[in-house]
Amino acid sequence: MTTLEISLTVDAKGLSCPMPIVKTAQAIQRVASGQLLEVLATDPGSVKDFAAWSRSTGNELVASSQEGGVYRFVIRRK
Amino acid sequence: MSLLTEPGTATETRSPEPFAYDGPAPSEPEAPTKELIIVNWSGEYDRVMPTLILASSAAASGVRTKVFVTFWGLLPFVKDQRRITGENWMQKMLSFMQRPGIHHVKLSKMNFLGMGPWMMNTLSKKYHVASPAELLEACQALGVEFIPCQMTMDMFGLKPEDMIDGLGEPAGAATVVELMANADASLFI
Numbered sequence: 001m002t003t004l005e006i007s008l009t010v011d012a013k014g015l016s017c018p019m020p021i022v023k024t025a026q027a028i029q030r031v032a033s034g035q036l037l038e039v040l041a042t043d044p045g046s047v048k049d050f051a052a053w054s055r056s057t058g059n060e061l062v063a064s065s066q067e068g069g070v071y072r073f074v075i076r077r078k
Numbered sequence: 079m080s081l082l083t084e085p086g087t088a089t090e091t092r093s094p095e096p097f098a099y100d101g102p103a104p105s106e107p108e109a110p111t112k113e114l115i116i117v118n119w120s121g122e123y124d125r126v127m128p129t130l131i132l133a134s135s136a137a138a139s140g141v142r143t144k145v146f147v148t149f150w151g152l153l154p155f156v157k158d159q160r161r162i163t164g165e166n167w168m169q170k171m172l173s174f175m176q177r178p179g180i181h182h183v184k185l186s187k188m189n190f191l192g193m194g195p196w197m198m199n200t201l202s203k204k205y206h207v208a209s210p211a212e213l214l215e216a217c218q219a220l221g222v223e224f225i226p227c228q229m230t231m232d233m234f235g236l237k238p239e240d241m242i243d244g245l246g247e248p249a250g251a252a253t254v255v256e257l258m259a260n261a262d263a264s265l266f267i
């Protein structure tokens with residue numbers, strides 16, 4: 001297993017729908033294809049939203065986890 | 079002595095065109111971009127919010143998004159500092175009765191002389207919900223195209239310079255019908 005090297009982190013903690021997705025869509029433009037973007041959020045709705053967003057855009061949701069009320073998503077740009 | 083060399087025989091067939099494509103190698107076929115059309119008819123907070131939330135989410139999800147703004151739905155797209163718009167007294171009266179601008183949207187019910195929107199704004203801040211102005215900014219940054227209705231602009235006496243920057247060319251119903259007929263989804267809010 002290769003270690004995940006994060007190129008850019010988006011802090012969307014405290015923001016509610018749809019701003020975590022909006023900020024992610026803007027940030028993904030700033031990483032190169034194949035690189036990883038990390039998003040931190042506290043909106044419980046973001047779990048389903050990030051899965052849907054990845055399916056819609058074709059970017060790969062590599063990891064989705066939760067720790068202490070903070071959701072962490074790792075996305076590989078297509 | 080080959081039959082094939084004899085002219086005029088039925089065995090002579092045209093060979094297919096030689097493969098002469100020398101452009102770039104065709105890549106994986108891209109899925110066609112999906113398109114969402116929203117007709118934003120209302121200028122009220124509880125309708126402008128879903129319009130802006132869905133439009134920004136769609137654009138963020140790679141869906142080409144256009145919002146036709148018509149009738150009361152035009153008013154949030156008038157510059158905030160415009161107080162009285164129009165040329166005749168009726169147009170001026172309309173803008174006086176319903177103050178235009180994205181910061182002045184009212185609730186469709188429970189307005190209670192501004193008490194409802196004040197509570198809604200307070201709750202929004204407490205729960206970190208983006209304001210209509212922030213959502214509009216996000217929409218424009220993500221490339222959502224807002225198309226004002228020409229007929230309503232004329233009727234309300236709104237000039238292009240009354241409207242916020244970055245709107246599309248004003249258009250009419252036939253334009254929107256064509257957009258909706260070709261879109262993957264269309265909504266009237």
